[in-house]
Amino acid sequence: xxxxxxxxxxxxxxxxxxxxxxxxxxxxxxxxxxxxxxxxxxxxxxxxxxxxxxxxxxxxxxxxxxxxxxxxxxxxxxxxxxxxxxxxxxxxxxxxxxxxxxxxxxxxxxxxxxxxxxxxxxxxxxxxxxxxxxxxxxxxxxxxxxxxxxxxxxxxxxxxxxxxxxxxxxxxxxxxxxxxxxxxxxxxxxxxxxxxxxxxxxxxxxxxxxxxxxxxxxxxxxxxxxxxxxxxxxxxxxxxxxxxxxxxxxxxxxxxxxxxxxxxxxxxxxxxxxxxxxxxxxxxxxxxxxxxxxxxxxxxxxxxxxxxxxxxxxxxxxxxxxxxxxxxxxxxxxxxxxxxxxxxxxxxxxxxxxxxxxxxxxxxxxxxxxxxxxxxxxxxxxxxxxxxxxxxxxxxxxxxxxxxxxxxxxxxxxxxxxxxxxxxxxxxxxxxxxxxxxxxxxxxxxxxxxxxxxxxxxxxxxxxxxxxxxxxxxxxxxxxxxxxxxxxxxxxxxxxxxxxxxxxxxxxxxxxxxxxxxxxxxxxxxxxxxxxxxxxxxxxxxxxxxxxxxxxxxxxxxxxxxxxxxxxxxxxxxxxxxxxxxxxxxxxxxxxxxxxxxxxxxxxxxxxxxxxxxxxxxxxxxxxxxxxxxxxxxxxxxxxxxxxxxxxxxxxxxxxxxxxxxxxxxxxxxxxxxxxxxxxxxxxxxxxxxxxxxxxxxxxxxxxxxxxxxxxxxxxxxxxxxxxxxxxxxxxxxxxxxxxxxxxxxxxxxxxxxxxxxxxxxxxxxxxxxxxxxxxxxxxxxxxxxxxxxxxxxxxxxxxxxxxxxxxxxxxxxxxxxxxxxxxxxxxxxxxxxxxxxxxxxxxxxxxxxxxxxxxxxxxxxxxxxxxxxxxxxxxxxxxxxxxxxxxxxxxxxxxxxxxxxxxxxxxxxxxxxxxxxxxxxxxxxxxxx
Numbered sequence: 001x002x003x004x005x006x007x008x009x010x011x012x013x014x015x016x017x018x019x020x021x022x023x024x025x026x027x028x029x030x031x032x033x034x035x036x037x038x039x040x041x042x043x044x045x046x047x048x049x050x051x052x053x054x055x056x057x058x059x060x061x062x063x064x065x066x067x068x069x070x071x072x073x074x075x076x077x078x079x080x081x082x083x084x085x086x087x088x089x090x091x092x093x094x095x096x097x098x099x100x101x102x103x104x105x106x107x108x109x110x111x112x113x114x115x116x117x118x119x120x121x122x123x124x125x126x127x128x129x130x131x132x133x134x135x136x137x138x139x140x141x142x143x144x145x146x147x148x149x150x151x152x153x154x155x156x157x158x159x160x161x162x163x164x165x166x167x168x169x170x171x172x173x174x175x176x177x178x179x180x181x182x183x184x185x186x187x188x189x190x191x192x193x194x195x196x197x198x199x200x201x202x203x204x205x206x207x208x209x210x211x212x213x214x215x216x217x218x219x220x221x222x223x224x225x226x227x228x229x230x231x232x233x234x235x236x237x238x239x240x241x242x243x244x245x246x247x248x249x250x251x252x253x254x255x256x257x258x259x260x261x262x263x264x265x266x267x268x269x270x271x272x273x274x275x276x277x278x279x280x281x282x283x284x285x286x287x288x289x290x291x292x293x294x295x296x297x298x299x300x301x302x303x304x305x306x307x308x309x310x311x312x313x314x315x316x317x318x319x320x321x322x323x324x325x326x327x328x329x330x331x332x333x334x335x336x337x338x339x340x341x342x343x344x345x346x347x348x349x350x351x352x353x354x355x356x357x358x359x360x361x362x363x364x365x366x367x368x369x370x371x372x373x374x375x376x377x378x379x380x381x382x383x384x385x386x387x388x389x390x391x392x393x394x395x396x397x398x399x400x401x402x403x404x405x406x407x408x409x410x411x412x413x414x415x416x417x418x419x420x421x422x423x424x425x426x427x428x429x430x431x432x433x434x435x436x437x438x439x440x441x442x443x444x445x446x447x448x449x450x451x452x453x454x455x456x457x458x459x460x461x462x463x464x465x466x467x468x469x470x471x472x473x474x475x476x477x478x479x480x481x482x483x484x485x486x487x488x489x490x491x492x493x494x495x496x497x498x499x500x501x502x503x504x505x506x507x508x509x510x511x512x513x514x515x516x517x518x519x520x521x522x523x524x525x526x527x528x529x530x531x532x533x534x535x536x537x538x539x540x541x542x543x544x545x546x547x548x549x550x551x552x553x554x555x556x557x558x559x560x561x562x563x564x565x566x567x568x569x570x571x572x573x574x575x576x577x578x579x580x581x582x583x584x585x586x587x588x589x590x591x592x593x594x595x596x597x598x599x600x601x602x603x604x605x606x607x608x609x610x611x612x613x614x615x616x617x618x619x620x621x622x623x624x625x626x627x628x629x630x631x632x633x634x635x636x637x638x639x640x641x642x643x644x645x646x647x648x649x650x651x652x653x654x655x656x657x658x659x660x661x662x663x664x665x666x667x668x669x670x671x672x673x674x675x676x677x678x679x680x681x682x683x684x685x686x687x688x689x690x691x692x693x694x695x696x697x698x699x700x701x702x703x704x705x706x707x708x709x710x711x712x713x714x715x716x717x718x719x720x721x722x723x724x725x726x727x728x729x730x731x732x733x734x735x736x737x738x739x740x741x742x743x744x745x746x747x748x749x750x751x752x753x754x755x756x757x758x759x760x761x762x763x764x765x766x767x768x769x770x771x772x773x774x775x776x777x778x779x780x781x782x783x784x785x786x787x788x789x790x791x792x793x794x795x796x797x798x799x800x801x802x803x804x805x806x807x808x809x810x811x812x813x814x815x816x817x818x819x820x821x822x823x824x825x826x827x828x829x830x831x832x833x834x835x836x837x838x839x840x841x842x843x844x845x846x847x848x849x850x851x852x853x854x855x856x857x858x859x860x861x862x863x864x865x866x867x868x869x870x871x872x873x874x875x876x877x878x879x880x881x882x883x884x885x886x887x888x889x890x891x892x893x894x895x896x897x898x899x900x901x902x903x904x905x906x907x908x909x910x911x912x913x914x915x916x917x918x919x920x921x922x923x924x925x926x927x928x929x930x
Contacts, residue, residue: 024102027088028109030147033073033359035291036218036243043200044074050198051080051175056191059179061202062323062337063276064240067179068149070205075147082175084145085110089153099159100130107133112144113232129166137170142318144174151180152322163474182322206237219246221255230662231259233341239846244268264339265346273343277324283427285315289336290351291919293344294359294382296375298326298334305366355382364388373398374411381414386422389414394426397510402437403474421896425454429467436474439670444475470510477517477524480672485521489514511541512549519556519649520673526713532560551581555595559677562598565778567605567816574598577887590674593619604684605780607819607847609885610892612685619678676702676715683722688824689883690914699723721753733760748777752785759802764792766783783813783821791825794832803836810843817845823884847884868911870929877904882921 047070050057059067075084087106093099107113113136154160164186178184191197207215209225212232216223223231235241248268252258264270278286284307291306292298303312315450316334319326325337336344349356373396380389393399395412400842401412411582415430432447449466455461469492476485492514515538538553558573577595581587588653596615603611679702683695699719720739727736736757740750751770758767769786775785786809793802806829813821822829833840833850840851870878873894880890891901904916912927914920924930 024105027090027102028086028106028569030075030086031068031072031088033069033076036215036246037069037073038207038214038218039073039077040070040211041475043070043204044078046200046204047071047074047177047199048078048080051082051143051177052145054191054196054198055172055175056186056197057175057177057200058184058188058197059177059200060183060323061181061200061203061205062325063181064238064272065202065205065323067181067205069239070200071147071149071177071179072882080145080175082143082145083110083112084147085112085532086147086149088149089151091153094154094156094159096156096158096162100133100155104130104133106146107136107144107832110144112140112146113137129162134166135155137166137173140173143172145177146174147177147179149179151178151184152182152186157185160495181324183337191655202327207232207235207239207242212237212242215242216246216255219243219250221246221249223256223259227256227259234264236337238337238339240272241339244272263346264342269339270343270346272390273325273340274347277340278344278347280594281319281324284309284311285319286867287317288312290344290348291355291359293336293341293348294356295363297329297334298336298371300334300682302363302366302370306362310601319677348465357655368392369637377411377414381417386418386427387424390418390422390424390426390430390743391464393520394429394467396467399429399433399467399470400509400513402433413737425451425461425468426464428454429464429471432471435644436471436478439478441475441478444471448472448475459540464500466492466499469495470513471722472516473514477520477671480521480524480712482521482525482527482710485518489518507541509547509549510741512538512547512553514538515541516549516553516556519553521673523556523560524672524712525710526717528560528563528714535560541562546583547580548584551577551584551595552591554580555592555598556776558672559594559673562601565781567602567779567818570598571602574602588618588620589669590620593674594677597674597681600681601677604681604688605816605818605820607823607884608889609685609688610889612681613893616681616685619674627684672712676712676718678702680718680722683726687722687726687729688820690729692726695726696730699726715748717747721749724753724757726728728757733757737761746776748772748781748785752781752788755785755788759788759792764795768792779812779816780821783809783818784824786812787821787825787829790832794828799832799835803839806836806839810839810846814843814845819845819847822846848886849884870908870911874904874908874911877901877906878920878924879930881905881917882924885891 047057047059059071061067074080075086085106087102089099093102104113113133119275163176167174172398178186188197190459209228209232213223213228216228231242231245235245244267245262249255249258249262256519278289282288288303288307288309292303295302298312298316300313303316304310304688313332316326317328320328325340326334327337328334345356360379360383364376364383364385367376367379373392377389377393377398380386380392389453393415398411401410412433415434418430421792428447428451432444432451435441435447436444448468448471451464455465455468469488473485473492476482476488492510496510496514515534518532519534519538522534526635535553535557539550539557542550542553544550554573554577558570558577561573562570574595578587578592578599581589581592581595586592596618600612600615603609603615620904658713679698686692686695686698699722702719724736724739727733727739736753740754740757751772755767758764758770771785771789775782786805790802790805793799793805809821830850840846844851857874877890878893880893885893887898887901887905890896891898894901905920909917910918912920912923914923921930
């Protein structure tokens, strides 16, 4: 068959040996990959999946992000499942005729067009590719991959429209991979909506720490893990920056030291970015980039203020679209790549030495007017305008940062460098805040007095006077001064109502803080009713769970309710406080400590040592140290030393008191409420574990002379009963009696402590007279009073009265499952219940040994040795069973599973020839195994 013009056979002969233009040939081959290239399988796999699943793959990132090398390596080492053609786009391709000619040549070189397809004979309609390309692709049996590198050079909409048309009308035989610095003009939104695109963006191209380490290894370098992390973070994984740094570091004898001394502004990285990014921009864009390099984030209006222009929004948007190391953030904000900004700042100082301070000051004023105080302060300091910084900081809510439960905030830390010679009331207020945050009330008060001397009644000084009143209230809380707290709170509340609301604050926290601090002082001074009212007002000022200050008053409310006997509501409040603290990542901080201690106290009353330890561990180390006066003994697990943060400071058994009631005042370096409450909880836990010496040491460390602050009847009411109980347990009943004078009006807790001390001293009559006829107070206290009365009755042989009182005690403790008083009652209770097991029939919440007292096992077998020695772990299990722990508690304490503990218990019973855990404990004691 002979060929005719236009016939496929004629076209076949004409296209049989296509030849590319020699100038074009170099752009049709896949560029080489350097030996130091790090192959990243995660991205290569995405490219392979992309060409299998989608018609369009976009690799989009800034200059030097490693886009081209990634695709080159993929084609060379992980060939796609289809034939591939490559074209490096040049500026002249920004013309439809040239572009389509070059694409056709790339396809022919790859053998991707059927030989039967000819070349175009006439120009295609506008916005359409040449007909022969669409026809040729449509004749294929499998797709072809076309890679267009440096596609950012295509700015002609007609070329982009034609490419989109070809992609949609080639019967699915084209897989297009675009490598570009910016988003192409194709209608990407349609591809995204139809799930027809795979995108690899700048964030995907960023090197991970592992990839950075591999790259350095390829260059013969070795950095430690932390140094690799620093380098990756500083470059944000930018490929070219990492490679250029590695090349420079290879010439240094110590690459680790080179990293620390590396100055990005004078390096090959700077040369690259200045040439590839900055110098390619118009003059106005270069000026904006240089001037805004001083900012952590850029607002278009702020950029206009620094440049004096009105087109920053357009320029920033264009830079972001072009991947010119400018990234959009939330809302209207942008940011420069940190390394790029660092280089630009060096360039700015070199070109305009006096300009940076002026820019910082202009930025500070704009940010302060916008209510962005933290950023404004940083720029004011950079401009060396400490006077402005101090006035803005002390005149606003930022002073709260010194008292953050997680430590001073970013702006507060700025003032560590405040010049010592800076004068004025605002500087004195900042010094006062720092001193009070460190617990130095004397220095803080002195600075407050000097600040007061410089403040006037003028309206301009009202914000600073408000800050002074807030700091006075902080000082009153630390010293426990109720009159000072009331005066400071009234002054602060009056001033805050005269000032306009601060629009820059997401939450108005000041009223909450005022009521909370006032409540803490009220409670310290022994007025729980006034404290509760203030706390309810604090919660009312923060009605939503998203308020950042609400969890502290909730924790204090839980404490007030617990001390008032409302165990259930206290537990709910404390858990709510910790849940809300968790939303602010503050559940392990000082302000959440009260809630943890309340839950630990409740767990003590319920006989749950594992929960006690769990919450006590969450109290910050600073608080634990303030309570204990030393380092935590983490090794004394069974005695409660490390588990609850209890510390053995070496005090003697009577070291907590010496012949009289302690005068308790707040100590330095912490909130006195938390210090005292933490000491009481830890001391009670030590007593529960049979360690009165440790309990006395903890209480002694929490006592301070009244000169350090106002004495606290609340603190004395908590500490004295526990101290007396510890003395009784230590065998010093006489000292316990002397601790609690007979003529003093007593709370139920003090009355109980007095009766216990008298009872232990052998004076049952005095003990009976010390107890109220009709017990009142918190359920746990009432339960203990009834148990003590029952013990006295049983000791006198009056089992009927003892049984009646025990029944009342069980009924009182049952609603809140208060097992603690029964665990503390001593051996008389178990002996009594052996005679009267009927009393516990309806009380399944009691510890098992009290619910089902063991019957004695007759016979001489009790004295026989075990059939097999107990293992170390079995002894550990048995020791905890002897402490009346449940199976779950033993498992938690030993960090074993419940099933493992049950297995050990079965083995113990087998070896000791017993059938129940109580029998095993009794027999082990007879055999001196415990």
